[in-house]
Amino acid sequence: MAAVYQALHRRVSSLICRLHSTYVRKMRYLNQLKEDDSLCRQAQTSGTFYLFHNLSPFLQKAGKKYLVPQLSAAEMKGILEKFQEAEQWIEKSVLIGCSDEHRPRFALDLGALDKSVIESELQGSFTDLRKALFVVDGEDSPLLASAHSLLQWHESHQYCSRTGQPTQKNPAGSKRVCHASGVTYYPQMSPVVIALVSDGSRCLLARQPSFPPGMFTALSGFCDMGENVEEAVRREVAEEVGLEVESLRYSASQHWPFPGSSLMIACHALVGAQRAEISVDTLELEEARWFGLEEIVEGLKREPRSSKRDDGGCLPWFPPKQAIAHQLIQEWVQQQTAQTA
Ligand SMILES: NC(=O)C1=CN([C@@H]2O[C@H](COP(=O)(O)OP(=O)(O)OC[C@H]3O[C@@H](n4cnc5c(N)ncnc54)[C@H](OP(=O)(O)O)[C@@H]3O)[C@@H](O)[C@H]2O)C=CC1
Numbered sequence: 001m002a003a004v005y006q007a008l009h010r011r012v013s014s015l016i017c018r019l020h021s022t023y024v025r026k027m028r029y030l031n032q033l034k035e036d037d038s039l040c041r042q043a044q045t046s047g048t049f050y051l052f053h054n055l056s057p058f059l060q061k062a063g064k065k066y067l068v069p070q071l072s073a074a075e076m077k078g079i080l081e082k083f084q085e086a087e088q089w090i091e092k093s094v095l096i097g098c099s100d101e102h103r104p105r106f107a108l109d110l111g112a113l114d115k116s117v118i119e120s121e122l123q124g125s126f127t128d129l130r131k132a133l134f135v136v137d138g139e140d141s142p143l144l145a146s147a148h149s150l151l152q153w154h155e156s157h158q159y160c161s162r163t164g165q166p167t168q169k170n171p172a173g174s175k176r177v178c179h180a181s182g183v184t185y186y187p188q189m190s191p192v193v194i195a196l197v198s199d200g201s202r203c204l205l206a207r208q209p210s211f212p213p214g215m216f217t218a219l220s221g222f223c224d225m226g227e228n229v230e231e232a233v234r235r236e237v238a239e240e241v242g243l244e245v246e247s248l249r250y251s252a253s254q255h256w257p258f259p260g261s262s263l264m265i266a267c268h269a270l271v272g273a274q275r276a277e278i279s280v281d282t283l284e285l286e287e288a289r290w291f292g293l294e295e296i297v298e299g300l301k302r303e304p305r306s307s308k309r310d311d312g313g314c315l316p317w318f319p320p321k322q323a324i325a326h327q328l329i330q331e332w333v334q335q336q337t338a339q340t341a
């Protein structure tokens, strides 16, 4: 009776599964890979691999474009055989997604191997993530960012903070376990709020001393323990520019790989036009000021290269489209344009 029931259950599950969308089937498959170690090990033999070297992704130049190559398991083996211990290296990979056809994608950091050998073999170069994110195709940059963050998390969680003993990653890299204490560690992100403050007709942008010359962006800050998004925005705006937020509206969110792994939560914040006098926290910011619509529209057209003035200074320019700050600024422009039309 039990066997009949199980067979029926399997048949119903497979029928339901066939009815699911490509997306649902893909997410269920990825979840299975995280939970089932032997399935994941098997997937490593048919998957594709993105390479990193000390957290810098491997890119190939094709004309003016930069491609992020995916190596097959066989190609990986070919490269790793040059260094021996091929099997051991594949085990260090982390699962970062899969194609619609369920071909798993892994990322692997070969930081301990000679970089120049891999670069000449594969005809490309390991490129700093900050540069890579802005030169690759739109759909590749979030993938590189999440792979980088996951690899970085594994690198910095090699030991259990309770026992000091080494931790072991599961094949998918979705967690690490200390077998001495039984503690399981999961990859973490830090929530960060980013707010484009407006007084109704102007928006406020700021720069930190470490920014490239001329770059201004929206105010941002890490959430404190126990804070919600509204509280974090109100506090950061008060701390950094001395203004009180009257209302805020959520816009979107984005994973951001700097400095570790952050979840950027982007909002539009409104302050009263009568109480819009800025007092800048100079420990955190080099400058913060109001921008009118025209100046923002001009700044959006400018690139870092075209921002240099004859006197050596820089005209303002804003983060590129891959950064959520850019989206906030674009939305503000649209809203202002619609209001003034
Ligand atoms: N994608 C985008 O469009 C944008 C992204 N960002 C990102 O937002 C992040 C936060 O912005 P920022 O204004 O600098 O933040 P904050 O205003 O919170 O100031 C940064 C300081 O906060 C301290 N801090 C508190 N918690 C953390 C934590 N979990 N990790 C690291 N530092 C922490 C550090 O101080 P100390 O070093 O003294 O300990 C750090 O220097 C930045 O990493 C930046 O890359 C910012 C703007 C645009």
Ligand SMILES: [Mg+2]
Residues within 6 Å of the ligand: 219, 220, 221, 240, 284
């Ligand atoms: Mg800040």
